[in-house]
Amino acid sequence: MSVRRLAKEQPASFAFSKATKAKADWWISKYPETRRASAVIPILWLVQKQEGWVSEPAIRAIGDLLGMPYIRVLEVATFYTMFQLEPVGTAALIQVCGTTPCMLRGAGDLMKVCEKKIGPKDTLSKDGKFTWQEVECLGACANAPMAQINDYYFEDLTPETIGQIIDDFAAGKAPQPGSRVGRNSSEPEGGALTLTDPKLYDGSAAQPIRKLPNSDPVPA
Incomplete structure (x- = not known):
């Protein structure tokens, strides 16, 4: 450290x-x-x-x-590195994950966009709106490359999408966090491939409960 x-x-x-x-x-x-x-x-x-x-x-x-x-x-x-000891951007603090899965998926290109649009990392932008940092694993490896912006995760990023996100924050907008390819949580791109039957999790296939004498309820 x-x-x-x-x-x-x-x-x-x-x-x-x-x-x-x-x-x-x-x-x-x-x-x-x-x-x-x-x-x-x-x-x-x-x-x-x-x-x-x-x-x-x-x-x-x-x-x-x-x-x-x-x-x-x-x-x-x-x-604790989560505490910022210098002023950061008023619009966005962008923390780009630079650990191996994100790097293999293009995190370096995201950082180039941040440097071009904002300036050197760990430095407040000239307009005071942005700071960007390279950080260690943020735990969203399945959706690499990703960045934490302020309090939220932005995942499945590309140079184009991170550039648009920066432009939106600069314009006073509030970009929607989450995956940029529409995936839910960490499921595969294109949608889940397993556990797709709603009966597995909506309760409709649950077994009825029967109660034995002097005992707690048990599945039938």
Whole structure:
């Protein structure tokens, strides 16, 4: 893992929004008072959802909220790569999977499109709308190549479709996540080849239940 540091330029302050604070309090309530620090990961995530990234003033605010030394919050924020330590695009954070299955299916070409349209990876675009990154496996290998954009997976991508997605975000649209070839979940392209009989899963073929004396119901 590469060294992760806080951004050189930091905001002067941070404040929890009303909604973020309410949700943070909800997370804190799930733990004993002496274990408030256990809520640090979900609260870091809430802060990132509010601001788009995790700043140094935010880390201090979380430490104060949870009664944690600031360095302990910093340790968590810098360890988990899901936390962005620098400002990211306001329209889209594009994380392109660069692990073997996606690379074999053309992830490198997706990255070329991102670099052409957005700029260097791990760098905020000039208009402030986009950031793109190369990341490790996101667990959607069957639908390679794919990318996580903001909170959602976009799968079965091509250079053309990733380019259109970027253009749509730039125009203020909300592209539909999921497969770009119309497949459902990780089924084969063109549709499922097995378990296609609805009776196998809609309950119509279920056996009737009979009850034995002094026993739990069992299938007939």
